Amino acid sequence: MRPLPSAWPFLQWLFLGSLVGALAGLASAIFLYLLERATHLREQHSFLVFTLPVAGLVLGAVYDRWGKPIRGGNNLVIDSVHEGDAQLPLRMAPMVLLGTVLTHLFGGSAGREGTAVQMGGSLADAVAHRFRVPSLTRRELLAAGIAGGFGSVFGTPIAGTMFGLEVVVIGRMSYEALLPSLVSAVVGDLVTRGLGIEHTLYPVPAPLPLTVPLLGKWLLFAGAVALVAVVFVESVHAMKKAWERYVPSLPLRMAAGGALLVGLWQLVGTDMYLGLGVPGILRSFTDPELPVAAFALKLLFTALTLSAGYLGGEVTPLFFIGAALGNVLARLLGLPLDMGAAVGLAAMFAAAANTPLALSIMAVELLGASVLPHVAIVATLAYLLTGHRGIYPAQRIARLKHGGPLLRRLVPLRELPKEDEDPRA
Structure with a gap:
């Protein structure tokens, strides 16, 4: 008869996962509160957007002086999961928090998942080094930090769990980190909500029976999502390389990028593409007259913001791009508007981040079970088509x-x- 497994690993992960989740949830609550205040202030005083180049110059100087060790952002966190025992700088948490809030205050188009993941990762690594855990345990704790940050900032703990497991390696799930990731994401979400943070409520689409003709429409839909996701990914990478080559100074790069954003903002004549763009996402679910170019303009604003060096993530802008594209495709393909926006919202980020399972679950947590199986089909197809x-x-x-x-x-x-x-060679 085999002996019963020791309870120690389970208890260890309950403690460490809860600690990381609590820290990530607290950081997300502070971040979301400040982000809401910054967004409200900018909406009340649009003249702040005109100062974006100056803000970029100052932020760039500060980040160039004290932020070089954390410049890798999310990629630094993912690299740390795979290689080396050097601790992620604890300064990453406050610096990315304040940098992202200021990016939104002055009108940059960016998201919030990058900030949450980096805060969660740096706090998890601080815990790992404080308790001197082995290298393998540290890597699992870093995955838990990613899960806790992602789950708490969006209010989607199960998707946060899956994201922490799925994002670090394409083609293999890190199930050894399942328990700490789940504990961290659930505790982080509870802490953030317990501190009074309210997340965006999205419309819940009506159930839509899956049929053979509908499958054909979803195939076309997935192709369009994959194409736009590829354009976004390649645009951000190419523009970043061009900025670094032709404007090597980070402060000047951010100032120049800010000036271009201000000019673009004046050219389009609307605040719709600044900041997170949540009102635009919600509008995509109901407005049959949403501008056809809305997804492309948000893509341009976001690619310019991130490539120039401003801080923030990609998730919420990709939600906007996906929902707006889904709105357009729904009109073309004869799909319900809300279902098209819902599927596009999740599938766009799934394709760009190579996380179809996490985003299928996230769609259910945000939009209800009626989005299944449609979002899973489109997210999987788009993920494969992006290469x-x-x-x-x-x-x-x-x-x-x-x-x-x-x-x-x-x-x-x-x-x-x-x-x-x-x-494979």
């Missing part, structure tokens, strides 16, 4: 998307072009 690229170049590939055996080593996305044609 081996994504918004996080540090993601490792364990298995090629088109199948085959596990690779002999984990290949970072950023190194894939340097590999032979087949990375």
Whole structure:
């Protein structure tokens, strides 16, 4: 008869996961409160957007002086999961929090998941080094930090759990980190909500029976989502390289990018594409006259903001891009407007971040079970159609998307072009 497993690992993960989740949830609550205040202030005083170049110059100088060790952002967190024992700088948490809030205060188009993931990762690593845990435990705790940050900032603990497991490696789930990630995400969400933070409520689409003709429409829909996701990913990477080549000074780069954003804002004549863009996301569910170019304009605003060096994530802007694109596709394909926006919202980020399972679950947590199986079908197809690229170049590939055996080593996305044609070699 086999002996019963020890309760120690379970108790250890309950404690460490809860501690990381509580810290991540507290950080997310502070961040979301400040972000709401900054957004409200900017909406009440639009002249603040005109000062974005000056804010970029100051932020760039501060970040260039004290932020070089954390400049990798989400990619630094993912790299830390895979290699080395050097601690993520604890300064990452306050610096990305304040930097992202200021980006939104002055009108930059960015998200919030990047900030939450980096805060969760740096706080988790501080816990790991404080308790001197082994290297393997540290990597699992970092995944829990990612899960706690993501789950608490969006109010989606189960999606946060899956995101922490799915985002670090393409083609292999890190189930060894399942328990700490789940504990961290659930506790983080409870802490954030317990501190009075209210998350955005999205419309719940009516159930839509799956039929053969509808499957054909979803295939076309997935192709369009994948195409726009590829444009977003490649645009951000290409624009970032161009900025770094032609304007090597970070303060000047951010100032120049801010000036271009102000000019673009004046050209389009609306605040719709500034900041998170939540009102635009909600409008996509109900407005049959949403501008056809709304998704493209939000893509441009966001790519320019992030490539120039402003802080923030990609999730909420990608939600906007996906929902607005879904609105347009729903009108073209004869789909319910709210279902098109809902599926586009989740599938766009799933394709860009290579996380179809997490975003399918997230769609259910945000939009209700009626989005299944539609969002899972489109997210999976779009994820496959985007190829081996994504918004996080540090993601490792364990298995090629088109199948085959596990690779002999984990290949970072950023190194894939340097590999032979087949990375299994």
